Amino acid sequence: FATAAPGAASLGVVNASGVQAKQAALKPEGIPGHWQENPGNKHGVREWVNPDNTGDRVRSYPGNPDSPNPRQREPYVRDVRSGNQWLDENGSRVKDAEGRDSPTTHIPTKDYKFPQ
16 A cells, blocks of 8 residues: 655555555645635645635645646645736746646645745
């Protein structure tokens, strides 16, 4: 039985290769306490929304070891502001579909820093 990746809690699901396939994502460090947690739209995903601007949200994903995107194989975070400005791994904002689809906006949970 494989163990959960760092920053995730095991749900006990193992894929055909014997690798941990589903984990419950944990809250990334630095998200303000007043942001509201909502269940994610997929199994294991968690989301925090700024109640003062609902276009600001952080989603935490458990990762999928079978994903074709290498940045999605371990727990990762997506951070979006104003509904269309995605944070990339360097802390820059990338707008619209370019940001939504960019592999660099899938930030490993261990590397994510909530912008102050």
